[in-house]
Structure formats: structure tokens, C-alpha cells
Amino acid sequence: MRRALVYEYMPRGSLDKYIFSERSFSWDKLNEIGLGIARGISYLHGGCDMQILHFDIKPHNILLDSNFTPKIADFGLAKLYPRDNSFVPVSAARGTIGYIAPEMISRNFGVVSCKSDVYSFGMLLLEMAGGRRNFDQHAARRSQTYYPAWVYSHISRKELGEICEAFDIHEVERKLCIVGLWCIQMKPHDRPAMAEVIEMLEAGVDALQIPPEPFFCGFEQDPAADSFQFSTSELSAISENEVTDSTR
Numbered sequence: 001m002r003r004a005l006v007y008e009y010m011p012r013g014s015l016d017k018y019i020f021s022e023r024s025f026s027w028d029k030l031n032e033i034g035l036g037i038a039r040g041i042s043y044l045h046g047g048c049d050m051q052i053l054h055f056d057i058k059p060h061n062i063l064l065d066s067n068f069t070p071k072i073a074d075f076g077l078a079k080l081y082p083r084d085n086s087f088v089p090v091s092a093a094r095g096t097i098g099y100i101a102p103e104m105i106s107r108n109f110g111v112v113s114c115k116s117d118v119y120s121f122g123m124l125l126l127e128m129a130g131g132r133r134n135f136d137q138h139a140a141r142r143s144q145t146y147y148p149a150w151v152y153s154h155i156s157r158k159e160l161g162e163i164c165e166a167f168d169i170h171e172v173e174r175k176l177c178i179v180g181l182w183c184i185q186m187k188p189h190d191r192p193a194m195a196e197v198i199e200m201l202e203a204g205v206d207a208l209q210i211p212p213e214p215f216f217c218g219f220e221q222d223p224a225a226d227s228f229q230f231s232t233s234e235l236s237a238i239s240e241n242e243v244t245d246s247t248r
Contacts, residue, residue, distance in 0.1 A: 012064035027172035057120035121185025
């Protein structure tokens with residue numbers, strides 16, 4: 001009388017156990033894992049008769065097999081839509097705070113589509129590159145509280161030839177960050193499709209251009225940043241009512 005959904009056993013557990021600890025990977029392995037996740041999301045979006053939008057891409061939902069091959073898991077928030085749909089009618093926000101796309105919160109940012117998963121993947125990729133969560137209220141410096149803003153500032157300044165104090169970055173780390181920053185552009189139409197993300201991850205870092213500054217990144221140099229709390233107060237209110245918490 002009972003039904004069960006049985007998954008393949010993933011002996012290495014979830015990705016968050018590695019990227020937020022000292023048990024991390026080489027840069028080449030991180031790039032390989034990121035590429036594997038991107039290919040999985042691309043398949044969900046375009047490889048099936050119906051496009052599958054996951055809506056909850058985050059390290060906790062990326063499982064690793066014995067060879068550390070990533071598998072996308074937990075489809076509890078996923079939705080099926082015809083592949084020719086350019087936007088998806090979603091009545092309530094869904095996802096996990098810190099990875100949820102802006103258009104899931106307010107349609108003023110754009111329509112919900114497969115680009116919403118692209119945003120979540122970008123936040124995931126930045127955490128893989130930084131080895132830390134994107135928002136750290138206990139950071140030593142205020143400018144480092146929001147990692148995407150900090151890394152964008154340093155990468156863009158280095159691109160202009162400026163000397164950045166204590167900023168030494170591996171070329172693969174730089175590539176992961178640039179791709180991640182492209183994915184978290186505030187407007188969905190400014191983000192690449194997953195097929196383009198795969199091309200960027202397969203390419204060399206020299207072939208990548210620095211993206212425009214993501215909307216949230218501007219608060220790092222903004223003295224009035226403390227009053228800009230869309231990502232804190234408004235999202236917190238939504239999380240209590242509509243958004244699935246990461247501890248479920």
C-alpha cells in the first residue's frame with residue numbers, strides 16, 4: 001500500500017560537505033563538477049519532451065557518486081512545462097534563500113523561466129569558487145560580507161590593471177567566478193542559457209569577458225548600503241510564507 005521513490009546511492013554525499021570545508025577539490029576537479037552540474041541542468045531544460053525547471057539548485061541538492069560525478073537531486077519543487085514556453089506561470093515564490101532568482105520574488109525583474117535555474121546555478125558556482133557561502137555576516141570586513149560583490153570588485157579592478165591587495169586568484173577560480181557572475185545578472189534576459197554556460201566552462205579563462213556588474217554588487221562601495229535590504233528583510237518575509245527553507 002506504500003510507494004517509495006528509490007534513488008541510486010550516492011556514497012560521497014552532497015556537495016556542500018566539501019566546498020564549505022577543508023575537504024575540497026583541486027581547481028580542475030571543481031571545474032569538472034561545475035561542468036557536470038551545468039550539463040545536468042541543460043538536459044532538464046532542453047533534453048526532455050517537457051522542460052523541467054528545478055527551482056532549488058544549491059550545494060545540498062547536488063549529490064556525488066563514488067567518482068565524485070555530480071547528480072542533481074531533490075525535485076520536490078520542480079515543475080514541468082512545454083519546451084516552447086518562454087515564461088512559466090508560477091503563482092508563489094519557490095526555492096531557497098540565497099539561491100532564489102529575483103524574478104521569483106518580484107515580476108518587476110522579469111518573468112520566471114529556465115533562466116531562474118541559471119541564477120541559482122550561478123550562486124552555486126560562486127560558492128564553489130570561493131569555498132564559502134555567498135553571504136557571511138561574520139566576515140572580517142564589511143566589504144567581504146557578500147562574496148559576489150567582493151569578487152566582482154576585485155576581478156574588475158584587476159582587469160583594469162589595478163593592484164588588488166591580497167588578491168591572488170587561480171585561473172580556474174577566476175573562470176568559475178566570471179561564469180557565476182554572468183549567471184546572476186538581475187534581469188533574466190541578461191543571463192546566458194545553460195548551453196552557453198557549458199561553452200564558457202569548457203573554454204579557457206582568456207576567452208571570457210567580465211560581465212556587467214550584478215545589481216546587488218553595487219552595495220559594496222555604497223555608503224547607504226545598510227538601507228538596501230531587499231535581499232534580507234523582503235526575502236525573510238517571503239521565506240516564512242512561501243519559500244521552502246534549506247533545512248527541510
